[in-house]
Amino acid sequence: MAAARWAALRPALEGFVHDARNPLHALMLQLECLRVGPGVTGRRAADMRAQLDRLRGLLESLGDVALPPEAAAGRGPGLEVRAARAMGLLGWALNRRRIRCVRMLEPQLHVACRDREALEFLVGQALWHGPSAVRDGGQLELTVELRGGDACLEVAAEPCREAVGPVLPAFEAAARRLGGDAGRDAGRTWLRLPAGRGA
Amino acid sequence: MSGARVLVVDDEAAAREAVVALLESWGHRAEGLGDGNAALHRASESRPDRC
Numbered sequence: 001m002a003a004a005r006w007a008a009l010r011p012a013l014e015g016f017v018h019d020a021r022n023p024l025h026a027l028m029l030q031l032e033c034l035r036v037g038p039g040v041t042g043r044r045a046a047d048m049r050a051q052l053d054r055l056r057g058l059l060e061s062l063g064d065v066a067l068p069p070e071a072a073a074g075r076g077p078g079l080e081v082r083a084a085r086a087m088g089l090l091g092w093a094l095n096r097r098r099i100r101c102v103r104m105l106e107p108q109l110h111v112a113c114r115d116r117e118a119l120e121f122l123v124g125q126a127l128w129h130g131p132s133a134v135r136d137g138g139q140l141e142l143t144v145e146l147r148g149g150d151a152c153l154e155v156a157a158e159p160c161r162e163a164v165g166p167v168l169p170a171f172e173a174a175a176r177r178l179g180g181d182a183g184r185d186a187g188r189t190w191l192r193l194p195a196g197r198g199a
Numbered sequence: 200m201s202g203a204r205v206l207v208v209d210d211e212a213a214a215r216e217a218v219v220a221l222l223e224s225w226g227h228r229a230e231g232l233g234d235g236n237a238a239l240h241r242a243s244e245s246r247p248d249r250c
Contacts, residue, residue, distance in 0.1 A: 022211050029217035036224050047213050 009066055011128050012089040016062045019092050023051035023058075061085040065120055076116060079151050079193075080105035080144040082123045087142055090131055097136045106145045112196020113178050119193075122182060125171040126153050126191040133157040133187045150180065151195040160187025201226040203248040208238040 030048050037044075064077075065086050076082075087101060094101055113119050130140045134157035141156040175182035180193035205227050209215040215231040222229035230247070232238045242250055 022214070026211060026213035026217060029214055029221065033217050033220050033224070036221065047216070051213055 009124070011093060011131065012062065012065050012086065012124070015089040015092045016058055019089075020055060020058055023054040027051045058089075061088055065089060065124060078107065079109045079111055079123070079153060080107060082120065083127060083142060083144050083153055086120075086123050086127045090128065093131050094140070097131070099131065099134055099136070100139045102139060102141045104141070104143045104145070109144055109146055109151050110196060111151045111178075112194040115178065118174050118178060122171065122174055122178075122191050122193070123153065125168060126182065126189050127155055129184065129189045130155040130157055133160045133189070135159050135161055146195055147192070149195055150192045153191040155189045157187035203227045204245070205229045205249045206238060206242055206245070206247040207231040208235065208250065209233065 027048060030044060030051070033044065064082070077085075084103065084105060087103070093099075111119060127142070130142075134140055138160075139158050141154075141158065143152070143154045143156075145152055171182050175191060175193065178193055180191065182191045183189070205222050207215055207218045207222070207229055209218065209231070210233045212233060215233060219229040219231040230241070230245075232241055238250070
């Protein structure tokens with residue numbers, strides 16, 4: 001799973017590297033304004049704070065996705081938060097290809113799993129297939145909801161490309177190991193895991 | 200060059216506003232827009248010295 005996991009992180013890293021440039025660039029310009037301007041105005045201070053918050057959010061998302069703690073006190077965020085963070089790292093790739101993302105996320109939906117690394121791997125695999133499956137200008141529908149006793153994550157590409165790659169065996173195997181299942185059918189990728197107290 | 204009319208186009212609002220502020224501090228008249236199509240329309244209307 002480790003090799004597949006690191007390979008799957010590439011799109012998230014590409015997105016982070018690009019998205020981090022915008023707030024850094026804005027901060028550099030705002031600092032230059034301070035150098036030549038009369039002083040820090042409330043508006044400029046708020047703008048700079050907003051850019052720092054953007055960077056912090058990006059770093060937190062990347063950290064959660066790439067380096068999830070193996071064990072931590074308390075339970076982590078719900079499946080909907082994990083999915084939104086991982087999808088957020090793909091924002092640049094989606095914008096560049098004019099792909100719209102529609103999110104239908106049920107709040108506070110936790111998975112009965114304490115293996116955070118496996119969970120982040122599964123969420124990443126389920127989500128990051130989406131951009132490769134959808135055509136430019138299309139739409140990705142991200143759904144996180146409770147079905148029966150299961151926490152379900154589904155990504156549907158519309159319209160989807162004709163040639164869609166096969167699902168990774170490690171993706172299916174990791175889901176089975178956690179008591180759920182995962183798969184891919186043309187432009188739809190799904191992950192289903194027992195709902196519970198959370199990792 | 201001072202007092203030039205400059206059109207700044209960037210979809211990042213914070214960066215755009217900072218560039219406008221810098222240009223104005225250097226004595227230019229700057230206008231910022233975040234949309235490429237709107238910028239093309241504006242440029243054809245106002246004929247800025249620089250974009």
